[in-house]
Structures are given as structure tokens and as C-alpha cells.
Amino acid sequence: MPYPASHRFMPVTPRWRRGLGALTWLLVCLGAMLCGAWGSTALYLEAPQTHNIATALALVWGFAWLVLLGYGALQRRTLPVMAGGLVLMLALLAWWSTITPRSDRRWADDVAHLVEAAPEYNAPQHIQLRHVRNFIWRSETDYTPRWETRNYDLTRLRSVDVALSYWMGPAIAHTLVSFGFDNGEHVVFSVEIRKEQGEQFDALAGFFKQYEMALVAADERDILAVRTNARGEEVHLYRVKLSPAAMQELFLAYAQQASQLAQAPRFYHTLTANCTTIVWQLARRIGQELPLDWRLLASGYLPEYLRDAGGLESMQPLPLQRSNGHINARAQSWQPAPGLDDTQASIDFSRHIRAGMR
Incomplete structure (x- = not known):
């Protein structure tokens, strides 16, 4: 039809x-x-x-x-x-756009101060760090706050170690960078959220301007031991392969970042401005050729990334480096020897947790 x-x-x-x-x-x-x-x-x-x-x-x-x-x-x-x-x-x-970071909140004790850096006059390789954290931790809630001013001669830098603190499965770790000097002293830089009193970190909230950023400089006996001994996190150390000039440039990049945060606070961001991506940005600023990689976001796999990029000093297989650099048992067993002053005790702690690393 x-x-x-x-x-x-x-x-x-x-x-x-x-x-x-x-x-x-x-x-x-x-x-x-x-x-x-x-x-x-x-x-x-x-x-x-x-x-x-x-x-x-x-x-x-x-x-x-x-x-x-x-x-x-x-x-x-x-x-x-x-x-x-x-x-x-x-x-x-x-x-x-009207929500801006602030520096006048009621901060938690461990981020009450941000590190401030100042080079000595006519001696840019001599850096003074103010507000270096050196707490004595007996537990997460029982501690003695101590903030110190320390001076560093960057010509005496001898090592850079990456510490990874695992707190939520194998893919997620907090990244810290430790600088070692020829006298055995170490200072650790850590990009963290600047918690307010009673505040806890939430990864989702970190996407939404919930946390200001903190750059903490601390003694290893503080910032590593609080993770191994008080919080029960698993901490691994890896030696990074850098020339002496690159070590100095990386330290100065952290010092510059500290000065910028002191002048203008900024927000922490779970994806683009966190403990690992900031390290990568700093390394790129000093000319280190580090490619973009998904493992910069899944920071627990940062050792594999550094190995593939040729950034680890040791030639040992990575599983062996991971085992040798696992510091929890050594940190928990350390006791200061009688008669050591505070500086010597810190040096002894740093030496003790590296026993067995190659």
C-alpha cells in the first residue's frame, strides 16, 4: 500500500x-x-x-x-x-576565587611554625634555617615541642636520601627528603598540610582548598621517628644519586620555597601540590631530567620511578634496597648512649637507622 x-x-x-x-x-x-x-x-x-x-x-x-x-x-x-x-x-x-589561603589560623603544634631560610650576607652557600622542628615524641599526643635555629654550610653536603612513609597501602606514601652533611648531621624537608588544631587529613578534601601547605624542616630523630615509633607507619630510605652541585641547588630550591611560603601562603592540593609533586617540581627547577609519570601520583611506587630514571645511587636490586632501607626496627631499637648531647644523639640516630644500607 x-x-x-x-x-x-x-x-x-x-x-x-x-x-x-x-x-x-x-x-x-x-x-x-x-x-x-x-x-x-x-x-x-x-x-x-x-x-x-x-x-x-x-x-x-x-x-x-x-x-x-x-x-x-x-x-x-x-x-x-x-x-x-x-x-x-x-x-x-x-x-x-574569593577563597584564599591564610596564615593566621589556630595551627596544630607540629606545624605551628613554617621553616624560614636566610642566606648569610655575601655567602650564599651558608644558609640559616629558623624554626627547624626537633620535637621529642613519646607518643602522638605526648611530646615536647622544640623549635631551633640552625646554620648549614652547603659545601659540606654529602648525601640526599628520599624517605617514604607508608600509611595507607602500597600505593600511597608520604615523601620526605633528607640532606646529610659531612659531620653526620641531617635535616629533612617535608611538604605537608598545615593542620589546624584537631584537624585530620582527608584526601578528597585536599582537592577543595581545605588545607594550607606547610614546608617543615626537621631533625631526623623527630620527623622520621614520629612515623616509625609513634604512628606505626612503615618508613624506607633510598639514597638518591646527585652531584654535589645538584645537592646544593636542591637545598637552595627548598630554601626558596620556604621563603615564598613565608611571604604568601598557598593551598595544598591532593593531585597537583602534594609531598611528591612538589619534590618533582623542585628537581625540575634545578635542571634534573625527571619525566612525568603516573608514579608521581601513586607515590608509594616512587622508588621504581627513581630506579627507571637512573636516580638511585645503589646498583642493588630494588627489593634488596627496599629491605635494607626499611628503618622501623632500627629506629624503634635506638637508645641514646649516656653522655651524648642533643646534637650528638641526633647524629647517632641517623647513623643507627642507616646500618645495613648499601
């Missing part, structure tokens, strides 16, 4: 165009869901917490995106969804 004349010449939408329209709508929906989720989380974490204002704003934000998607689905149009979403995101980002 022939089609009626009114239907005989109706245009037929090509299949590829229908497919393209479906793909466009799918991408718009995915983008809307991501924007809605990101905005709701940002509002929930950063908006005023009084009277559940943050929760209400997060719900309203999510509902607005649902309304947009519902309208677009009913009308079979993507342009209103994209235009409305753009207006929502511009408004949110305008508010987001």
Missing part, C-alpha cells in the same frame, strides 16, 4: 546525525553530573557550616543541575543545558 502523499516526501534524519546528537547529549549529561558533583562538594566543604547552610547550598546546587537536565531531556535540546550550566559554573567560580 503506497504512503499517503503527505508522508511521501518527509525528510529522513540520517543515522549518523542521530548518533551524533545522542553522543552530544551523553557528553552534556556527563559534564553536568561532574559539574554538579564538584560544585556540591565544594559548597559543602567551604560554605559556612552554621545552621547547615553548607548542606542546603550543596543540595540547591545539585537540584539546579537536575532541573537543567530534566528540561533539556523534555525539550530534546542541549543548548539551554549548556547555557544554564555555564551561568551556574561562572557564578560558582567567582565565589571560589
